[in-house]
Amino acid sequence: MVTSCKDDVEIPSSTQPPTISLQADAIAVANGNYILKAEGRSAYGGAKLRKVEFYKGDEKIGEKNIAPYTLTYLVTENIPEQELSFYAILFDVNGNSVKSDIVTAKVSVLPIRIEAENAVLRGLAKVATDPATRETSSNQAKVGAIDNAESGIDATIEIHTAGEYLIRVAAGSGFNDTSHKIYIDDKEAEAQIYNIPNLGWNVWQTFDLIFDLEVGNHKISIRRNSGYGELDYLEYSKR
Known part of the structure; x- marks a missing residue:
């Protein structure tokens, strides 16, 4: 039996477990x-x-001892559409516990951008x-003077999952018959x-x-193939 703070009203003790609900977005970036x-x-x-424990699959990723019971998880997974599952367990001071429903999220991998001016300049490029x-440029700068076959940029990217990747280049030209060539690992x-x-x-x-x-x-x-062009940025993302 417990007593409330107001008017000494007796509240019957309960052996019922606590309840818990878990909410999260359907997309994990x-x-x-x-x-x-x-x-x-x-x-x-x-x-x-007493506390709430948080789990991703069977892995405990954190706990909170006081409300609000909110946890921030850094998404290290980087496979597009990979499904992650999470749940939480609530404990009271008497040792009762209850598990939440499972919530799921699919991983969204955003393109990684490299500004042309932050790449390694080659040849006449500046x-x-x-x-x-x-x-007009995405970072208020561009790379121009890509005026001969040796001119352009090199950029290093890190790939965590093998497969097809989309490389998007933002380029422009004020000259007819302009083209660039792009290749990987000096091939x-x-x-x-x-x-x-x-x-x-400056029209990208x-x-x-x-x-x-x-x-x-x-x-x-990225190198000059013909004509005279300029570069704003490149992006890459797994398909």
Whole structure:
């Protein structure tokens, strides 16, 4: 038997377990924070709540001893559409416990962007930050002067899961008959070509190319193929 603080009303003790619910989004973004929110309640007249433990699959990923019972999980999984499952267990001070329903989320892998000006410049290529460039470019800078076969950029990417990858290049040109070639790990003989229509300088167009990549570090190279073009950024993501 317990007594309430108001008017000394007696509340019957309870041996019923507490209850818990767990809420979370259906999408877990790779390399982002995923929020788990548990709500626990003791039975009427029941024991005080002690803690909530959080699990991903069978792995305990954290616990909270006081409300609000909210846990932030850093999503290290990076396979698109991979399904993750989570649940929580609530304990009271008498040793009673209850498990929540399982919530599931699918991993979403966002493209990883590399600004052209942050890559390694090759040949005549150079960074430009003039007013027109700052107005239209993604990081207020671009790489221009890609004026001969040796000119362009190199960028290193890290691949955690083997498979097909989409590489998206943002490029532009104010010159007719312009094209760039892109290749992986110095395999220039396997280069893919993208043609850049003449829409004017600082008018960015995107070009998608597909490469099979193994786990590990890879070098992406972009070079002049014909004409005169410029680069804003490149992105890569698993298909």
